[in-house]
Amino acid sequence: MKFAVIGGTGRIGSQVVRKLTAAGHEAVPAAPSTGVDLITGKGLDRALEGVYVVVNLANSPTFDEASLDFFRTSMHNLLAAGERAGVRHQVVLSIVGVDQVPQLDYYRAKTLQEDLLRQGPTPYSIVRATQFFEFMDAVFADTSDGDTVRLPATRLQPIAAADVVDAVVEVSTGTPLQGIRNVAGPDVFPLDELGRLTLAARHDTRTVVTDDKAGMFAVVTGDVLTAGPDAHLASTHYQDWLQNA
Numbered sequence: 249m250k251f252a253v254i255g256g257t258g259r260i261g262s263q264v265v266r267k268l269t270a271a272g273h274e275a276v277p278a279a280p281s282t283g284v285d286l287i288t289g290k291g292l293d294r295a296l297e298g299v300y301v302v303v304n305l306a307n308s309p310t311f312d313e314a315s316l317d318f319f320r321t322s323m324h325n326l327l328a329a330g331e332r333a334g335v336r337h338q339v340v341l342s343i344v345g346v347d348q349v350p351q352l353d354y355y356r357a358k359t360l361q362e363d364l365l366r367q368g369p370t371p372y373s374i375v376r377a378t379q380f381f382e383f384m385d386a387v388f389a390d391t392s393d394g395d396t397v398r399l400p401a402t403r404l405q406p407i408a409a410a411d412v413v414d415a416v417v418e419v420s421t422g423t424p425l426q427g428i429r430n431v432a433g434p435d436v437f438p439l440d441e442l443g444r445l446t447l448a449a450r451h452d453t454r455t456v457v458t459d460d461k462a463g464m465f466a467v468v469t470g471d472v473l474t475a476g477p478d479a480h481l482a483s484t485h486y487q488d489w490l491q492n493a
């Protein structure tokens with residue numbers, strides 16, 4: 249079975265290409281660096297020739313309001329090209345609880361991406377993952393100032409990128425879900441606690457100050473970003489992953 253992995257040079261995409269290939273599939277990475285641009289449409293028709301499944305793991309270059317245009321245009325172009333090529337399954341990687349956080353531009357953009365996929369002409373699957381372990385350093389850096397890192401106590405249930413890859417491969421090689429598969433890590437942490445655990449494991453002497461107004465996750469309340477009862481829980485624990493990161 250032939251797969252086009254859009255964003256196949258990225259963090260998740262490159263691992264998905266490797267895993268599909270190892271399982272005996274033909275998996276072709278498509279990204280600007282391989283001559284395929286979802287925004288201009290350049291190289292897209294050729295990239296989808298003979299493709300059965302499109303796995304869309306492309307990401308917007310920014311997380312601000314411009315991300316709405318990125319996901320609108322990219323989905324429009326990708327769904328149209330997929331229909332021309334006779335693609336049978338379109339898969340998108342999204343975020344657990346994404347439609348519950350309209351205050352964040354990027355989450356609104358990902359919700360729009362999901363909506364366009366649902367309304368599109370092709371059978372589809374949405375994999376919603378929680379925040380990647382690998383994304384946490386960027387979160388801490390965002391509100392880091394000298395000796396302190398300010399973080400809210402927002403409840404997160406992060407997941408290892410490798411476990412997200414497994415979920416994406418499993419869904420992409422299956423029958424279209426016409427719905428959502430939620431995947432999450434095994435443990436829930438308040439974000440400030442996650443920061444303390446991480447700094448301690450790295451022997452980083454900065455102090456985490458709990459600040460419910462700091463950073464992008466400050467707008468999130470309650471359990472909207474943690475897994476519901478239907479979620480598939482991955483096996484990698486954050487603290488075990490930290491030992492080897």
Ligand SMILES: NC(=O)c1ccc[n+]([C@@H]2O[C@H](COP(=O)([O-])OP(=O)(O)OC[C@H]3O[C@@H](n4cnc5c(N)ncnc54)[C@H](OP(=O)(O)O)[C@@H]3O)[C@@H](O)[C@H]2O)c1
Nearest residue numbers: 255257258259260279280281285286306307342379380383
């Ligand atoms: N971070 C999280 O915690 C999290 C949680 C849940 C879901 N997700 C979702 O996971 C997905 C993948 O994230 P990631 O971290 O693997 O992304 P990433 O490492 O930033 O990779 C992004 C990929 O998109 C490609 N790309 C950028 N602009 C493009 C364009 N115009 N046309 C085609 N491809 C383009 C890049 O290609 P080049 O290499 O050529 O630039 C790269 O291959 C995203 O959709 C994100 O929303 C993330």
